[in-house]
Amino acid sequence: MWRDAAVGTALAALVFLVGWDLAAPGAATATATHPSEDAHELGRRIYNFRCYFCHGYSGDAKTLAASYLQPPPRDFTRSSTLTRGQIAAALREGRPGTAMASFANVLAAGEMEAVAAFVEREFVQQQALNTRYHTEANGWPAHERHAAAFPFARGEIALDAPDEMLDAGQRAGRRLFLATCVSCHDRGRVNDAGPAWSARPISYPRMGFAPGQPNTPPVDAVSSASVYAKHEVPPTIDGLTARERRGEALFQANCAFCHGADGTGKNWIGQFMEPKARDLTAYTVAQMTAARLKRVIREGLPGTSMPAWQHVLAPREIDAIVAYVSRAMLRTEPATVSLQ
Ligand code: HEC
Ligand code: HEC
Ligand code: HEC
Helix, strand or coil: CHHHHHHHHHHHHHHHHHCCCCCCCCCCHHHCCCCCHHHHHHHHHHHHHHCHHHHCCCCCCCCCHHHCCCCCCCCHHHCCCCCHHHHHHHHHHCCCCCCCCCCCCCCCHHHHHHHHHHHHHHHHHCCCCCCCCCCCCCCCCCHHHHHHHHHHHCCCCCCCCCHHHCCHHHHHHHHHHHHHHCCCCCCCCCCCCCCCCCCCCCCCCCCCCCCCCCCCCCHHHHHHHCCCHHHHCCCCCCCCCHHHHHHHHHHHHHCHHHHCCCCCCCCHHHHHCCCCCCCHHHCECCCCCHHHHHHHHHHCCCCCCCCCCCCCCCHHHHHHHHHHHHHHCCECCCCCCCCC
16 A cells, blocks of 8 residues: 555656646747757756656666667667767657657657757767756655665666675665665566566566466566556456457557556556556447547557557558457446546
Protein backbone atom coordinates (compact mmCIF):
# COMPACT_ATOMS: atom_id res chain seq x y z
CA MET A 1 0.00 0.00 0.00
CA TRP A 2 2.73 2.46 0.96
CA ARG A 3 4.29 1.73 -2.40
CA ASP A 4 1.22 2.78 -4.29
CA ALA A 5 1.18 5.94 -2.21
CA ALA A 6 4.88 6.61 -2.90
CA VAL A 7 4.47 6.12 -6.62
CA GLY A 8 1.32 8.23 -6.67
CA THR A 9 3.24 11.04 -5.01
CA ALA A 10 6.09 10.61 -7.45
CA LEU A 11 3.78 10.74 -10.42
CA ALA A 12 2.13 13.85 -9.02
CA ALA A 13 5.60 15.35 -8.60
CA LEU A 14 6.43 14.37 -12.15
CA VAL A 15 3.29 16.01 -13.48
CA PHE A 16 4.35 19.07 -11.53
CA LEU A 17 7.80 18.84 -13.06
CA VAL A 18 6.66 18.45 -16.64
CA GLY A 19 3.44 20.40 -16.43
CA TRP A 20 4.80 23.68 -17.72
CA ASP A 21 2.78 25.53 -20.27
CA LEU A 22 4.56 25.02 -23.54
CA ALA A 23 4.72 28.17 -25.60
CA ALA A 24 2.33 28.40 -28.51
CA PRO A 25 3.28 26.27 -31.52
CA GLY A 26 5.50 28.20 -33.90
CA ALA A 27 6.89 30.44 -31.15
CA ALA A 28 10.43 29.45 -32.05
CA THR A 29 10.32 29.49 -35.83
CA ALA A 30 12.73 32.33 -36.51
CA THR A 31 15.60 30.70 -34.65
CA ALA A 32 16.99 28.01 -36.91
CA THR A 33 20.57 29.32 -37.12
CA HIS A 34 21.04 31.44 -33.95
CA PRO A 35 18.61 30.15 -31.38
CA SER A 36 17.78 32.77 -28.80
CA GLU A 37 17.78 31.87 -25.16
CA ASP A 38 13.97 31.81 -25.28
CA ALA A 39 14.04 29.19 -28.02
CA HIS A 40 16.67 27.26 -26.07
CA GLU A 41 14.45 27.24 -22.99
CA LEU A 42 11.45 26.23 -25.10
CA GLY A 43 13.57 23.33 -26.41
CA ARG A 44 14.46 22.40 -22.83
CA ARG A 45 10.81 22.38 -21.73
CA ILE A 46 9.78 20.22 -24.67
CA TYR A 47 12.71 17.87 -24.01
CA ASN A 48 11.91 17.60 -20.30
CA PHE A 49 8.29 16.79 -21.17
CA ARG A 50 8.59 14.54 -24.24
CA CYS A 51 12.05 13.01 -24.42
CA TYR A 52 13.69 12.62 -21.01
CA PHE A 53 12.04 9.36 -20.01
CA CYS A 54 13.79 7.56 -22.87
CA HIS A 55 16.88 9.70 -23.55
CA GLY A 56 17.51 10.78 -19.93
CA TYR A 57 17.44 14.22 -18.35
CA SER A 58 21.12 14.59 -19.21
CA GLY A 59 20.79 13.08 -22.69
CA ASP A 60 22.89 10.06 -21.75
CA ALA A 61 20.06 7.49 -22.13
CA LYS A 62 20.76 6.04 -18.68
CA THR A 63 17.05 5.53 -18.07
CA LEU A 64 14.83 2.75 -16.94
CA ALA A 65 13.19 2.86 -20.36
CA ALA A 66 16.55 2.05 -21.95
CA SER A 67 16.58 -1.27 -20.11
CA TYR A 68 13.34 -2.25 -21.88
CA LEU A 69 13.99 -0.99 -25.40
CA GLN A 70 15.84 -2.68 -28.24
CA PRO A 71 17.49 -0.80 -29.87
CA PRO A 72 18.01 1.45 -26.84
CA PRO A 73 17.44 5.20 -27.08
CA ARG A 74 20.39 7.18 -28.46
CA ASP A 75 22.99 8.48 -25.98
CA PHE A 76 23.41 12.07 -27.26
CA THR A 77 26.52 12.69 -25.15
CA ARG A 78 28.38 10.05 -27.17
CA SER A 79 27.10 11.12 -30.58
CA SER A 80 29.59 13.85 -31.40
CA THR A 81 28.75 13.78 -35.12
CA LEU A 82 24.98 14.15 -34.66
CA THR A 83 23.83 17.46 -36.18
CA ARG A 84 20.78 19.60 -35.55
CA GLY A 85 19.52 18.71 -39.04
CA GLN A 86 19.75 14.98 -38.35
CA ILE A 87 18.00 15.42 -35.00
CA ALA A 88 15.18 17.36 -36.64
CA ALA A 89 14.88 14.68 -39.35
CA ALA A 90 14.64 11.94 -36.69
CA LEU A 91 11.88 13.95 -34.99
CA ARG A 92 9.93 14.42 -38.20
CA GLU A 93 10.24 10.89 -39.49
CA GLY A 94 10.86 8.79 -36.40
CA ARG A 95 12.80 5.56 -36.71
CA PRO A 96 10.41 2.88 -37.97
CA GLY A 97 10.71 -0.38 -36.07
CA THR A 98 12.08 1.34 -32.94
CA ALA A 99 10.56 3.17 -29.99
CA MET A 100 11.54 6.45 -31.65
CA ALA A 101 8.16 7.57 -32.97
CA SER A 102 7.62 10.49 -35.33
CA PHE A 103 6.72 13.72 -33.55
CA ALA A 104 5.29 15.28 -36.72
CA ASN A 105 1.74 15.04 -35.34
CA VAL A 106 2.77 16.10 -31.84
CA LEU A 107 5.08 19.09 -32.23
CA ALA A 108 4.89 22.11 -34.51
CA ALA A 109 7.80 22.67 -36.93
CA GLY A 110 9.21 25.48 -34.77
CA GLU A 111 9.03 23.29 -31.67
CA MET A 112 10.94 20.51 -33.44
CA GLU A 113 13.63 23.01 -34.44
CA ALA A 114 13.87 24.32 -30.89
CA VAL A 115 14.23 20.89 -29.31
CA ALA A 116 16.73 19.78 -32.02
CA ALA A 117 18.88 22.86 -31.36
CA PHE A 118 18.61 22.26 -27.62
CA VAL A 119 19.73 18.62 -27.90
CA GLU A 120 22.64 19.57 -30.17
CA ARG A 121 23.98 22.35 -27.95
CA GLU A 122 23.18 20.99 -24.52
CA PHE A 123 24.08 17.30 -24.90
CA VAL A 124 26.02 16.66 -28.13
CA GLN A 125 28.32 19.68 -27.78
CA GLN A 126 28.38 20.49 -24.05
CA GLN A 127 27.42 17.23 -22.27
CA ALA A 128 25.49 19.47 -19.85
CA LEU A 129 23.57 18.14 -16.85
CA ASN A 130 20.22 19.82 -17.78
CA THR A 131 18.23 18.64 -14.75
CA ARG A 132 17.62 15.50 -12.77
CA TYR A 133 14.63 13.77 -11.30
CA HIS A 134 15.65 13.94 -7.65
CA THR A 135 15.63 17.71 -7.17
CA GLU A 136 14.39 19.68 -4.20
CA ALA A 137 11.72 21.37 -6.34
CA ASN A 138 10.50 17.92 -7.32
CA GLY A 139 10.09 16.84 -3.70
CA TRP A 140 13.51 15.25 -3.06
CA PRO A 141 15.47 17.56 -0.72
CA ALA A 142 19.13 16.67 0.00
CA HIS A 143 19.05 13.55 -2.13
CA GLU A 144 22.86 13.39 -1.91
CA ARG A 145 22.52 11.93 1.57
CA HIS A 146 21.52 8.69 -0.13
CA ALA A 147 24.71 8.66 -2.22
CA ALA A 148 25.68 5.20 -0.97
CA ALA A 149 22.70 3.77 -2.86
CA PHE A 150 23.40 5.62 -6.13
CA PRO A 151 25.70 2.97 -7.67
CA PHE A 152 22.85 0.44 -7.35
CA ALA A 153 20.33 2.83 -8.90
CA ARG A 154 22.74 3.55 -11.77
CA GLY A 155 23.60 -0.11 -12.31
CA GLU A 156 27.27 0.50 -11.50
CA ILE A 157 27.31 -2.23 -8.84
CA ALA A 158 25.34 -5.42 -9.37
CA LEU A 159 22.66 -6.08 -6.76
CA ASP A 160 23.85 -9.64 -6.23
CA ALA A 161 27.55 -8.72 -5.86
CA PRO A 162 28.99 -10.96 -3.11
CA ASP A 163 29.09 -9.27 0.33
CA GLU A 164 32.86 -9.62 0.58
CA MET A 165 33.34 -7.53 -2.55
CA LEU A 166 31.52 -4.59 -0.97
CA ASP A 167 32.73 -2.30 1.80
CA ALA A 168 30.52 -1.39 4.76
CA GLY A 169 29.22 1.79 3.04
CA GLN A 170 28.29 -0.11 -0.11
CA ARG A 171 26.51 -2.79 1.91
CA ALA A 172 24.50 -0.08 3.69
CA GLY A 173 23.77 1.49 0.29
CA ARG A 174 22.45 -1.82 -0.98
CA ARG A 175 20.19 -2.22 2.07
CA LEU A 176 18.81 1.28 1.56
CA PHE A 177 18.33 0.62 -2.15
CA LEU A 178 16.43 -2.62 -1.59
CA ALA A 179 14.33 -1.11 1.20
CA THR A 180 13.21 2.11 -0.48
CA CYS A 181 14.54 2.79 -3.96
CA VAL A 182 13.69 -0.51 -5.63
CA SER A 183 9.99 0.32 -5.85
CA CYS A 184 10.83 2.66 -8.72
CA HIS A 185 14.36 1.56 -9.68
CA ASP A 186 13.15 -1.95 -10.26
CA ARG A 187 15.55 -2.94 -13.02
CA GLY A 188 18.77 -2.99 -11.01
CA ARG A 189 21.71 -4.82 -12.58
CA VAL A 190 22.47 -8.37 -11.43
CA ASN A 191 25.42 -10.61 -12.34
CA ASP A 192 23.46 -13.82 -12.46
CA ALA A 193 20.17 -13.28 -14.18
CA GLY A 194 19.42 -16.99 -13.97
CA PRO A 195 19.00 -19.64 -16.64
CA ALA A 196 15.48 -18.61 -17.67
CA TRP A 197 16.39 -14.97 -18.27
CA SER A 198 14.92 -13.58 -21.48
CA ALA A 199 15.64 -10.51 -23.58
CA ARG A 200 12.50 -8.73 -22.24
CA PRO A 201 12.75 -9.66 -18.61
CA ILE A 202 10.48 -8.95 -15.72
CA SER A 203 11.65 -6.77 -12.91
CA TYR A 204 13.83 -7.36 -9.91
CA PRO A 205 13.66 -9.49 -7.79
CA ARG A 206 14.08 -12.10 -10.47
CA MET A 207 16.01 -15.00 -8.95
CA GLY A 208 16.29 -16.78 -12.24
CA PHE A 209 12.65 -17.04 -13.18
CA ALA A 210 10.58 -15.71 -16.04
CA PRO A 211 6.88 -15.80 -16.85
CA GLY A 212 5.74 -19.13 -18.20
CA GLN A 213 8.91 -20.94 -17.09
CA PRO A 214 8.95 -23.79 -14.57
CA ASN A 215 9.47 -22.71 -10.92
CA THR A 216 8.03 -19.28 -11.60
CA PRO A 217 5.91 -17.98 -8.74
CA PRO A 218 2.48 -16.47 -9.50
CA VAL A 219 2.54 -13.08 -11.17
CA ASP A 220 1.52 -11.27 -7.98
CA ALA A 221 4.50 -12.65 -6.11
CA VAL A 222 6.86 -11.80 -8.94
CA SER A 223 5.63 -8.26 -9.12
CA SER A 224 5.61 -7.51 -5.42
CA ALA A 225 8.67 -5.28 -5.82
CA SER A 226 7.08 -3.07 -8.42
CA VAL A 227 3.68 -1.72 -9.29
CA TYR A 228 4.71 -1.83 -12.93
CA ALA A 229 6.30 -5.25 -13.37
CA LYS A 230 3.13 -7.33 -13.46
CA HIS A 231 2.04 -5.45 -16.56
CA GLU A 232 5.14 -6.67 -18.44
CA VAL A 233 3.67 -10.19 -18.53
CA PRO A 234 1.61 -11.14 -21.61
CA PRO A 235 -1.78 -12.78 -20.92
CA THR A 236 -1.83 -16.57 -21.21
CA ILE A 237 -4.53 -17.67 -23.64
CA ASP A 238 -5.14 -21.19 -24.85
CA GLY A 239 -5.94 -22.06 -28.41
CA LEU A 240 -4.83 -18.94 -30.28
CA THR A 241 -5.18 -19.34 -34.03
CA ALA A 242 -2.09 -19.05 -36.21
CA ARG A 243 -3.10 -15.50 -37.11
CA GLU A 244 -3.66 -14.52 -33.48
CA ARG A 245 -0.24 -15.94 -32.59
CA ARG A 246 1.37 -13.80 -35.31
CA GLY A 247 -0.56 -10.86 -33.91
CA GLU A 248 0.70 -11.66 -30.42
CA ALA A 249 4.32 -11.63 -31.58
CA LEU A 250 3.78 -8.36 -33.47
CA PHE A 251 1.97 -6.74 -30.52
CA GLN A 252 4.67 -7.77 -28.08
CA ALA A 253 7.38 -6.47 -30.43
CA ASN A 254 5.75 -3.17 -31.45
CA CYS A 255 3.06 -2.12 -29.00
CA ALA A 256 3.99 -3.60 -25.60
CA PHE A 257 6.61 -1.06 -24.63
CA CYS A 258 3.91 1.63 -24.51
CA HIS A 259 0.73 -0.38 -23.79
CA GLY A 260 2.35 -3.02 -21.55
CA ALA A 261 2.56 -6.71 -22.44
CA ASP A 262 -0.92 -7.10 -20.93
CA GLY A 263 -2.37 -4.13 -22.88
CA THR A 264 -3.29 -2.14 -19.76
CA GLY A 265 -0.77 0.68 -20.32
CA LYS A 266 -0.02 0.41 -16.59
CA ASN A 267 3.62 -0.45 -17.26
CA TRP A 268 6.38 2.05 -16.46
CA ILE A 269 6.63 3.74 -19.85
CA GLY A 270 2.86 3.77 -20.49
CA GLN A 271 2.26 5.56 -17.20
CA PHE A 272 4.94 8.19 -17.83
CA MET A 273 3.52 9.27 -21.20
CA GLU A 274 1.20 12.23 -21.52
CA PRO A 275 -1.47 11.34 -22.52
CA LYS A 276 -0.85 7.88 -21.09
CA ALA A 277 -0.89 4.83 -23.33
CA ARG A 278 -4.53 3.73 -23.44
CA ASP A 279 -5.73 0.76 -21.35
CA LEU A 280 -6.96 -1.56 -24.10
CA THR A 281 -8.46 -3.99 -21.57
CA ALA A 282 -11.00 -1.36 -20.49
CA TYR A 283 -12.86 -1.56 -23.81
CA THR A 284 -15.47 -4.04 -24.95
CA VAL A 285 -15.38 -5.66 -28.37
CA ALA A 286 -18.42 -3.53 -29.24
CA GLN A 287 -16.62 -0.29 -28.34
CA MET A 288 -13.27 -1.11 -29.91
CA THR A 289 -14.50 -2.64 -33.13
CA ALA A 290 -12.12 -4.29 -35.60
CA ALA A 291 -12.67 -1.35 -37.95
CA ARG A 292 -11.72 1.19 -35.26
CA LEU A 293 -8.65 -0.80 -34.24
CA LYS A 294 -7.51 -1.11 -37.81
CA ARG A 295 -7.95 2.59 -38.46
CA VAL A 296 -6.17 3.75 -35.33
CA ILE A 297 -3.26 1.36 -35.87
CA ARG A 298 -2.91 2.49 -39.49
CA GLU A 299 -3.27 6.22 -38.83
CA GLY A 300 -2.18 6.68 -35.21
CA LEU A 301 -3.68 9.36 -32.97
CA PRO A 302 -2.46 12.81 -34.00
CA GLY A 303 -1.28 14.94 -31.10
CA THR A 304 -0.30 11.91 -28.98
CA SER A 305 2.58 9.45 -29.03
CA MET A 306 0.38 6.75 -30.60
CA PRO A 307 2.28 6.26 -33.89
CA ALA A 308 0.81 5.57 -37.33
CA TRP A 309 1.88 2.08 -38.42
CA GLN A 310 0.74 2.03 -42.07
CA HIS A 311 4.26 2.51 -43.42
CA VAL A 312 5.81 0.15 -40.87
CA LEU A 313 3.49 -2.87 -40.80
CA ALA A 314 1.93 -4.65 -43.77
CA PRO A 315 -1.90 -4.76 -43.96
CA ARG A 316 -1.99 -8.45 -43.02
CA GLU A 317 0.26 -7.78 -40.03
CA ILE A 318 -2.15 -5.07 -38.85
CA ASP A 319 -5.03 -7.56 -39.34
CA ALA A 320 -3.17 -10.10 -37.20
CA ILE A 321 -2.68 -7.52 -34.41
CA VAL A 322 -6.38 -6.59 -34.59
CA ALA A 323 -7.29 -10.28 -34.22
CA TYR A 324 -4.95 -10.71 -31.25
CA VAL A 325 -5.99 -7.54 -29.40
CA SER A 326 -9.67 -8.42 -29.87
CA ARG A 327 -9.17 -11.94 -28.56
CA ALA A 328 -6.62 -11.35 -25.79
CA MET A 329 -7.32 -7.88 -24.46
CA LEU A 330 -10.80 -6.55 -25.14
CA ARG A 331 -13.59 -7.39 -22.71
CA THR A 332 -16.58 -9.51 -23.61
CA GLU A 333 -18.73 -8.21 -20.73
CA PRO A 334 -19.91 -4.58 -20.62
CA ALA A 335 -17.36 -2.00 -19.52
CA THR A 336 -17.81 -0.68 -15.99
CA VAL A 337 -16.81 2.85 -16.93
CA SER A 338 -17.93 4.79 -19.98
CA LEU A 339 -15.20 5.51 -22.49
CA GLN A 340 -15.10 7.62 -25.60
C1 HEC B 1 9.12 7.37 -6.91
C2 HEC B 1 10.09 6.81 -7.82
C3 HEC B 1 11.56 6.86 -7.39
C4 HEC B 1 12.09 6.48 -6.18
C5 HEC B 1 11.38 5.92 -4.96
C6 HEC B 1 13.52 6.67 -6.30
N1 HEC B 1 13.83 7.14 -7.53
FE1 HEC B 1 15.68 7.59 -8.22
N2 HEC B 1 14.91 8.16 -10.04
C7 HEC B 1 13.58 8.11 -10.36
C8 HEC B 1 13.41 8.63 -11.72
C9 HEC B 1 12.09 8.76 -12.47
C10 HEC B 1 14.70 8.97 -12.18
C11 HEC B 1 15.08 9.58 -13.55
C12 HEC B 1 15.79 8.55 -14.43
C13 HEC B 1 14.89 7.68 -15.25
O1 HEC B 1 13.92 8.15 -15.85
O2 HEC B 1 15.17 6.45 -15.38
C14 HEC B 1 15.62 8.65 -11.10
C15 HEC B 1 16.99 8.83 -11.18
C16 HEC B 1 17.90 8.48 -10.19
C17 HEC B 1 19.33 8.58 -10.32
C18 HEC B 1 20.11 9.03 -11.55
C19 HEC B 1 20.01 10.49 -11.85
C20 HEC B 1 20.05 11.40 -10.65
O3 HEC B 1 19.02 12.06 -10.37
O4 HEC B 1 21.09 11.46 -9.99
C21 HEC B 1 19.87 8.17 -9.12
C22 HEC B 1 21.33 8.10 -8.76
C23 HEC B 1 18.76 7.80 -8.25
N3 HEC B 1 17.58 8.00 -8.94
C24 HEC B 1 18.88 7.33 -6.97
C25 HEC B 1 17.82 6.96 -6.14
C26 HEC B 1 17.98 6.47 -4.79
C27 HEC B 1 19.31 6.25 -4.10
C28 HEC B 1 16.73 6.20 -4.32
C29 HEC B 1 16.34 5.67 -2.93
C30 HEC B 1 16.82 6.42 -1.81
C31 HEC B 1 15.78 6.55 -5.37
N4 HEC B 1 16.49 7.02 -6.44
C32 HEC B 1 14.41 6.41 -5.26
C33 HEC B 1 12.54 7.68 -9.56
C34 HEC B 1 12.66 7.26 -8.25
C1 HEC C 1 9.68 5.99 -26.17
C2 HEC C 1 11.12 6.30 -26.15
C3 HEC C 1 11.62 7.53 -26.90
C4 HEC C 1 11.16 8.83 -26.80
C5 HEC C 1 10.01 9.36 -25.96
C6 HEC C 1 12.03 9.61 -27.65
N1 HEC C 1 12.96 8.82 -28.26
FE1 HEC C 1 14.43 9.44 -29.53
N2 HEC C 1 15.06 7.50 -29.79
C7 HEC C 1 14.52 6.41 -29.14
C8 HEC C 1 15.19 5.22 -29.62
C9 HEC C 1 14.89 3.79 -29.17
C10 HEC C 1 16.16 5.64 -30.55
C11 HEC C 1 17.17 4.77 -31.32
C12 HEC C 1 16.64 4.44 -32.69
C13 HEC C 1 17.69 3.69 -33.51
O1 HEC C 1 18.63 3.13 -32.95
O2 HEC C 1 17.52 3.68 -34.73
C14 HEC C 1 16.05 7.08 -30.62
C15 HEC C 1 16.83 7.88 -31.45
C16 HEC C 1 16.81 9.26 -31.46
C17 HEC C 1 17.68 10.08 -32.25
C18 HEC C 1 18.81 9.58 -33.13
C19 HEC C 1 18.44 9.58 -34.58
C20 HEC C 1 19.66 9.23 -35.45
O3 HEC C 1 19.81 9.89 -36.47
O4 HEC C 1 20.38 8.31 -35.09
C21 HEC C 1 17.36 11.39 -31.98
C22 HEC C 1 18.02 12.63 -32.55
C23 HEC C 1 16.26 11.37 -31.05
N3 HEC C 1 15.94 10.06 -30.76
C24 HEC C 1 15.66 12.50 -30.52
C25 HEC C 1 14.55 12.48 -29.67
C26 HEC C 1 13.90 13.68 -29.15
C27 HEC C 1 14.39 15.09 -29.37
C28 HEC C 1 12.82 13.25 -28.45
C29 HEC C 1 11.74 14.10 -27.80
C30 HEC C 1 11.06 15.06 -28.63
C31 HEC C 1 12.82 11.79 -28.46
N4 HEC C 1 13.87 11.37 -29.22
C32 HEC C 1 11.91 10.99 -27.81
C33 HEC C 1 13.50 6.43 -28.20
C34 HEC C 1 12.75 7.53 -27.82
C1 HEC D 1 5.11 5.22 -28.50
C2 HEC D 1 3.99 4.72 -27.71
C3 HEC D 1 2.91 3.87 -28.37
C4 HEC D 1 3.07 2.77 -29.17
C5 HEC D 1 4.38 2.13 -29.63
C6 HEC D 1 1.76 2.28 -29.47
N1 HEC D 1 0.82 3.07 -28.88
FE1 HEC D 1 -1.22 2.84 -29.00
N2 HEC D 1 -1.48 4.53 -27.93
C7 HEC D 1 -0.47 5.27 -27.35
C8 HEC D 1 -1.07 6.40 -26.63
C9 HEC D 1 -0.30 7.44 -25.86
C10 HEC D 1 -2.48 6.28 -26.80
C11 HEC D 1 -3.56 7.15 -26.18
C12 HEC D 1 -3.66 8.51 -26.76
C13 HEC D 1 -4.81 9.26 -26.14
O1 HEC D 1 -5.26 8.90 -25.05
O2 HEC D 1 -5.27 10.21 -26.76
C14 HEC D 1 -2.68 5.10 -27.61
C15 HEC D 1 -3.95 4.66 -28.01
C16 HEC D 1 -4.19 3.46 -28.63
C17 HEC D 1 -5.51 2.92 -28.91
C18 HEC D 1 -6.87 3.57 -28.62
C19 HEC D 1 -7.37 4.19 -29.89
C20 HEC D 1 -8.80 4.70 -29.86
O3 HEC D 1 -9.49 4.53 -30.86
O4 HEC D 1 -9.21 5.29 -28.85
C21 HEC D 1 -5.32 1.68 -29.50
C22 HEC D 1 -6.37 0.70 -29.96
C23 HEC D 1 -3.88 1.47 -29.59
N3 HEC D 1 -3.23 2.57 -29.07
C24 HEC D 1 -3.28 0.34 -30.12
C25 HEC D 1 -1.91 0.21 -30.36
C26 HEC D 1 -1.32 -0.89 -31.07
C27 HEC D 1 -2.08 -2.10 -31.57
C28 HEC D 1 0.01 -0.65 -31.14
C29 HEC D 1 1.09 -1.46 -31.87
C30 HEC D 1 0.89 -1.70 -33.28
C31 HEC D 1 0.26 0.60 -30.45
N4 HEC D 1 -0.94 1.09 -30.01
C32 HEC D 1 1.50 1.17 -30.26
C33 HEC D 1 0.88 5.05 -27.45
C34 HEC D 1 1.47 4.05 -28.19
